[in-house]
Every structure is written in C-alpha cells, then in structure tokens.
Amino acid sequence: MQAILKSVDRPVLIAFGFIIVLLLAGSLYSQNFLSPEYLLQQLKIASFLGIIASGAMLVILLGHIDLSIPWVVTVGGMMSTAAGGWWGPTGEALALPFGMACGLVFGLVNGLGIAYLRIPSMIFTLGINAVAQGLMVLHTGGFAPQDHATQFMHWLAVESTVFGIPNAAFVWLIVGILIVFMLRRTPLGRYIYAFGNRESATYLSGVNTRAVLIACFALSGMLSAMAGVLLAGYSNKSFQAMGDPYLLPAIAAVVLGGTNILGGRGTYLGTVAGVILIVLLQSILAVMQMQEAFRQMIYGVVIVAMLLVYGRGAKVHG
Amino acid sequence: MTGLRLWLARSYGLLLSIVVFIVMFALYFGNFSTDDPAAVILSAANTGVLLALVAMAQTVPVLTAGLDLSVGMIFIMTNCIASALVVGTPLQVVAGTVAVILSGCAAGFVNGAIVVWGRLQPIIATLATSAIYIGIALLIRPVPGGDVDGDLADFMTGQVFEVVPVGLIFLVVVVLFIWVPFRMSVLGRGCYAAGSAEGAAYMSGVDIARSKFAAYVLSGLFAGLAGLMQTFNTYTGEASAPSGGLYTLNSIAAVVIGGTSLFGGSGGVVGSIFGAFVLRTIVSLLFVFDMPPLWQPLFQGVVLLLAVSLGAARVLRIRNRLELFS
Numbered sequence: 001m002q003a004i005l006k007s008v009d010r011p012v013l014i015a016f017g018f019i020i021v022l023l024l025a026g027s028l029y030s031q032n033f034l035s036p037e038y039l040l041q042q043l044k045i046a047s048f049l050g051i052i053a054s055g056a057m058l059v060i061l062l063g064h065i066d067l068s069i070p071w072v073v074t075v076g077g078m079m080s081t082a083a084g085g086w087w088g089p090t091g092e093a094l095a096l097p098f099g100m101a102c103g104l105v106f107g108l109v110n111g112l113g114i115a116y117l118r119i120p121s122m123i124f125t126l127g128i129n130a131v132a133q134g135l136m137v138l139h140t141g142g143f144a145p146q147d148h149a150t151q152f153m154h155w156l157a158v159e160s161t162v163f164g165i166p167n168a169a170f171v172w173l174i175v176g177i178l179i180v181f182m183l184r185r186t187p188l189g190r191y192i193y194a195f196g197n198r199e200s201a202t203y204l205s206g207v208n209t210r211a212v213l214i215a216c217f218a219l220s221g222m223l224s225a226m227a228g229v230l231l232a233g234y235s236n237k238s239f240q241a242m243g244d245p246y247l248l249p250a251i252a253a254v255v256l257g258g259t260n261i262l263g264g265r266g267t268y269l270g271t272v273a274g275v276i277l278i279v280l281l282q283s284i285l286a287v288m289q290m291q292e293a294f295r296q297m298i299y300g301v302v303i304v305a306m307l308l309v310y311g312r313g314a315k316v317h318g
Numbered sequence: 319m320t321g322l323r324l325w326l327a328r329s330y331g332l333l334l335s336i337v338v339f340i341v342m343f344a345l346y347f348g349n350f351s352t353d354d355p356a357a358v359i360l361s362a363a364n365t366g367v368l369l370a371l372v373a374m375a376q377t378v379p380v381l382t383a384g385l386d387l388s389v390g391m392i393f394i395m396t397n398c399i400a401s402a403l404v405v406g407t408p409l410q411v412v413a414g415t416v417a418v419i420l421s422g423c424a425a426g427f428v429n430g431a432i433v434v435w436g437r438l439q440p441i442i443a444t445l446a447t448s449a450i451y452i453g454i455a456l457l458i459r460p461v462p463g464g465d466v467d468g469d470l471a472d473f474m475t476g477q478v479f480e481v482v483p484v485g486l487i488f489l490v491v492v493v494l495f496i497w498v499p500f501r502m503s504v505l506g507r508g509c510y511a512a513g514s515a516e517g518a519a520y521m522s523g524v525d526i527a528r529s530k531f532a533a534y535v536l537s538g539l540f541a542g543l544a545g546l547m548q549t550f551n552t553y554t555g556e557a558s559a560p561s562g563g564l565y566t567l568n569s570i571a572a573v574v575i576g577g578t579s580l581f582g583g584s585g586g587v588v589g590s591i592f593g594a595f596v597l598r599t600i601v602s603l604l605f606v607f608d609m610p611p612l613w614q615p616l617f618q619g620v621v622l623l624l625a626v627s628l629g630a631a632r633v634l635r636i637r638n639r640l641e642l643f644s
Contacts, residue, residue, distance in 0.1 A: 065441070067567075113627070117627060118642055119626060119627060120574075120580045120581070122385075122570065122580060123570060123571065123574050123580065123626045124623075124626065124627075126567055126570065126571060126622075126626075127571075127619065127622045127623030127626050127627075128623065129619075130615070130618060130619030130622050130623065131616065131619035131620055131623055132619075133615055133619060134613075134614075134615035134616025134617065134618065134619040134620070135616055137612060137615045137616065138612055138613060138615075138616055141612040199643050200640060200643035203639070203640075203643065204640075244560070248445055248449075251442070251445065252442070252445065252446070255439075255442045261439045261441060261442055262439065291456075291457075291460075292453075292456055292460075293453045293454070293455075293456035293457040293460065294453065294457075295453070296449045296450070296452050296453030296456060297449070297450050297453030297454065297457075298453075299449045299453075300446045300447055300448070300449030300450035300451075300453065301446075301450060303445075303446040303449070304432060304436075304438070304443065304446045304447065307436075307438050307442065307443070307446070308432075308436050308438065312436065312437040312438060313437045313438070313439065
C-alpha cells in the first residue's frame with residue numbers, strides 16, 4: 001500500500017482528493033449527481049477534453065505550449081465531415097484518419113517552425129491558429145462543404161456498447177495507454193522529460209532534440225484533430241469555432257494534474273485527474289443553474305485556489 | 319560609436335516595427351481615395367490606440383519574463399464598469415473615471431498577488447483570473463448596454479486643431495508621464511533585471527517581488543485605460559469573452575512584433591505600440607485592396623505568422639548551436 005502511495009505524486013493525490021470533494025458537493029445539491037447514468041455522461045464529455053489534454057500535456061512537458069488547439073480541433077471536425085462530401089463512401093470511411101492527418105500536418109508545421117526557426121511556441125502556435133482559422137473560413141465560405149458527421153463518427157462519440165460505457169471513453173483509454181507506454185517505456189518518453197528539464201543538456205547528450213520537439217507538436221495536433229472529429233460526431237455536425245471552448249480547460253486540466261508548466265515534470269494519471277476535475281467542476285456549476293457571471297467567477301477562483309494548495313513554485317534563491 | 323551600435327542592436331525590433339508600420343501606413347494612405355484624410359487618420363488612430371494600450375499592458379509583465387493572459391478580460395471588465403459609472407454630473411464623471419482606473423489597477427493587483435505571493439506561474443494564474451474578470455464584466459453587463467458621458471467621449475475620440483487625434487495625444491501622455499518615469503525608477507529597472515536574470519537580480523539586492531508586483535499593477539492600469547477608451551469609442555459596455563480573448567492574443571503578437579523578448583528582460587512599451595499599429599494597419603490594408611472578405615482571415619493569419627517569424631533572423635547569425643538554447 002505504501003509503495004503504491006509513494007509511486008503517486010502528491011499533486012495527483014490532492015487532485016483526486018478534490019474530485020471526491022466535488023462529487024460529494026454535487027451529491028449534496030442533486031440526488032442524480034452520483035447516479036451511474038450521470039457519471040457516464042460526464043465521462044463521455046471528459047473524453048473529448050481528455051484527448052485534447054493528452055496532446056497539450058506532451059507539449060507542456062517540453063516546457064512549450066500549444067495555443068493552436070482551438071482551430072486545429074475545428075480543422076479535425078470540418079475536414080472529417082467534408083471528406084464524405086468530396087469522395088463519397090470512400091471519404092466517409094476515411095473520415096477519422098483524414099481528420100487526424102490534417103491535424104498532424106498543422107502539428108508538424110508547428111514543430112518545424114519552433115524547432116528550426118526557434119520562435120517561442122506561444123507566438124508561433126498563435127500564428128498557426130490564425131492561419132488554420134483563415135483556411136477554415138475559406139473552406140466553409142466558398143464551396144458549402146458537407147458538415148454532417150458520418151454514422152461511424154456519431155457512433156464513436158455518442159453511443160455506448162460495453163456495460164454502458166461510452167465508446168468515446170474507450171478511445172480516450174486507448175490514447176491514454178499509448179501515451180503512458182510512450183512516456184514510460186520508450187526512449188522518446190525519456191527524451192521528452194529530459195528535454196523539459198534542460199534542453200541544452202539533452203542536446204549535448206546526443207539526443208535529436210528537434211525531432212523530439214516536432215514529434216510532440218505533431219502528436220498534439222493529431223490528438224486535437226481527433227477530438228475535433230469526435231466532437232463533430234457528438235453534435236452530428238462540424239461548425240466554425242467549435243474548438244474555442246477547449247484551449248483553456250485543456251491547459252488548466254494539465255496543470256491541475258500536477259504537470260509543471262515549465263516542463264520536465266508530470267504524470268499522465270495527473271492529467272486524467274485534472275480533466276475529470278475540470279469536467280466535474282463545469283458540470284456542477286451548470287447543474288446549479290447559476291448565472292453565467294457567477295459560474296465564470298467561481299471557475300476562476302476554484303482553479304486559483306486549487307493551484308495555491310499544491311501548484312506553487314519554489315522561492316527564488318540566487 | 320559603440321554606444322550607438324549597442325543602442326541599434328538593442329532597439330532592432332523597435333526600429334523594424336516602426337519602419338514596417340510607416341511603409342504599411344503609407345501604402346494604406348496612398349491607396350485610400352478620400353476627400354477627408356484627417357478622418358481616415360482619426361478612425362485608424364482610434365482603433366489603433368485601443369490595441370496599443372492593451373499591448374502596453376501586456377508588455378510590462380512580459381519584461382519580467384512573465385505573461386498576462388488576462389489583459390483582454392481586464393479591458394472588457396473596465397469597459398463594462400466605465401459604461402456604468404462614467405456618466406452623470408461632471409463630479410460623477412470624474413469619480414467614475416477614477417473608479418474605472420482603480421478597478422483596472424485592482425485587477426492587476428490580484429494578478430500580482432497570485433504571481434508574487436502565491437508563486438503560481440503567471441501564464442496559468444492569469445488564465446484563471448481572466449475567468450474571474452469576465453465574470454465580473456458579465457455581472458455588470460449581462461447584455462450590452464450602458465452609457466457614457468457624451469462630451470468627454472467625443473473629446474477623447476476627436477481631434478485637436480481638426481488634425482491630431484486626441485487618442486494619440488493621450489497615448490503619448492501615458493507613455494511620457496506613466497511609462498517613462500516607471501522605466502527610470504528603481505522598480506522599473508527591477509522589472510528588467512528580474513526578466514533577464516532573476517537569480518542574479520535577487521543576489522544583487524533587487525527587490526524582485528516589489529518590481530513584479532508593480533509590473534502587474536501597471537499592466538492592470540494600462541488595460542483599464544484601454545477599457546475606458548473603448549467605452550468612449552462605442553458609448554456602451556459589452557461583456558464579450560471572444561473579443562477579450564482576441565485582444566489578449568493580439569496583444570502578445572503586438573509585443574513580439576514590437577521587439578520585446580517573450581523571455582523577458584529586453585524591449586519596451588513603445589515598440590509594442592508600433593506593433594499594435596502594424597497589426598491594425600494590416601486589417602485596414604485588406605479593406606483598401608478589396609481583398610475578397612473570405613480571404614481576409616487567412617491573409618491576416620499569414621501576415622501575423624510572417625511578422626512573428628521575423629524574430630527568427632537571429633538563428634541565421636548563430637555559429638554555435640549551443641547558443642540557440644540560451
């Protein structure tokens with residue numbers, strides 16, 4: 001038991017503690033809050049954020065940040081629905097991989113720009129976000145592309161098959177397993193943590209740091225687009241700015257899960273905890289039917305308060 | 319001579335942004351057929367001043383190697399507060415204006431407190447506080463509305479001698495009487511010191527905590543002034559979160575275009591002002607050249623990307639790859 005406790009970070013434990021507190025607080029407010037149906041519904045919603053946060057976490061582990069998430073999510077959604085309109089049944093079959101591939105391209109461009117031009121990721125991904133937005137406006141404006149999700153996308157995002165567990169949660173599970181495997185069992189995973197701790201030392205140790213950086217941004221783009229495909233399936237259509245509400249929660253989830261925003265430290269379990277935390281918080285605030293104004297304020301205050309409990313940096317000492 | 323060369327090397331970004339702005343504005347002005355050139359300049363100045371003030375607000379925390387993702391929301395919040403308070407008798411108008419500026423400072427104070435005393439990373443702390451500020455804005459203005467003193471608004475968005483926009487004069491006054499004294503003060507120097515080497519600054523006895531605190535409060539002050547100007551421009555308050563987010567993102571771009579390093583320690587608000595003007599002129603240029611509306615967002619994005627990529631010229635001069643990591 002102690003060994004298990006030791007292997008888990010303190011921030012992760014506290015984050016799970018907060019989850020239990022939130023669940024109890026929610027159950028005081030509404031009987032339905034602890035019902036399996038409601039929790040499974042929350043899990044479905046959490047899956048979309050979870051997939052985006054997985055990519056965001058990889059980038060944050062490097063000490064970088066990906067601000068192109070909103071419109072890369074939208075690219076994923078729009079391209080996957082448009083594929084069916086362009087290539088008929090073949091396109092529908094390829095909707096998911098095609099959407100992800102488009103996200104991958106944006107991620108690759110992010111990575112290349114940051115690795116070779118050495119432009120701070122915060123500003124370069126911002127620019128790519130604007131370019132992605134421009135391309136999507138152009139895409140919807142001129143040609144009235146197909147925006148209906150395919151049946152498979154709808155099935156993947158909305159339906160449940162095994163024990164009522166939503167399919168989307170299984171997608172998140174697969175993504176999670178792959179990422180944990182990559183971080184813990186492959187050289188790339190080691191390089192990511194090393195890069196986040198000190199890039200120059202990693203480079204001097206013979207690691208191709210540019211490749212590591214490009215890989216992380218490419219994965220982040222691909223995962224954002226994948227979540228976009230699922231979101232399009234969830235609402236049965238793709239639309240502009242569909243990814244806008246996901247940037248801040250994704251970053252907040254990663255940081256609440258104990259990942260250091262300066263890079264080098266963090267576990268995937270923490271990110272899972274952070275995602276569940278954010279989704280539960282949002283859903284409690286929604287259930288309470290509070291004014292939007294108070295919802296926003298409480299959301300902000302709670303995040304600051306949680307971070308003050310365990311996310312504080314070290315004091316400056318020379 | 320070496321002094322001049324040092325100054326040139328340090329102000330490279332600032333000078334570049336000024337040149338780019340002049341070229342772009344000349345293009346814009348030259349292709350705009352109008353009988354009333356002063357009106358064109360006035361409307362360009364009024365939209366430019368708003369982003370310039372928000373970009374100034376972004377610059378100060380960036381100089382300390384921080385970041386303020388809440389400037390856009392402070393801007394929106396003070397806009398809403400101004401639409402409720404800056405109206406009525408002259409005394410009420412004055413009191414309201416002071417209250418708006420103080421509320422901007424208060425928002426900056428909260429950011430500073432969380433960053434300095436709470437020791438949270440600025441990027442995530444201000445991300446969270448921006449939710450609080452947009453909440454306050456929504457509380458005041460659930461739907462767009464409100465009013466502002468008409469005479470004051472018309473004066474602040476008008477011209478003196480029918481040529482010079484008051485907004486630009488206001489901007490110059492803010493720079494000369496708020497930024498320059500701050501830059502010269504111990505606090506201002508502390509901001510630059512904390513941004514370029516926090517540990518070394520600490521060991522040299524610089525009061526880092528106080529400097530960072532001042533940086534965030536000053537940031538809130540600038541954002542508050544921007545909110546005030548926004549109210550003078552629109553006569554209403556609107557709690558629009560997308561608009562706030564856009565201002566935040568554009569402010570970061572303006573700071574970078576203006577030659578301030580996102581790693582802190584070098585740059586200044588004057589560059590950011592020109593960075594903001596460059597960004598605003600891009601939008602105006604698209605109108606002048608009859609760019610199809612559908613292509614505008616893409617063109618804007620590409621220009622933004624190219625503008626921030628100018629900073630990459632540094633990479634070409636580097637001989638030893640290790641220098642890249644510094």
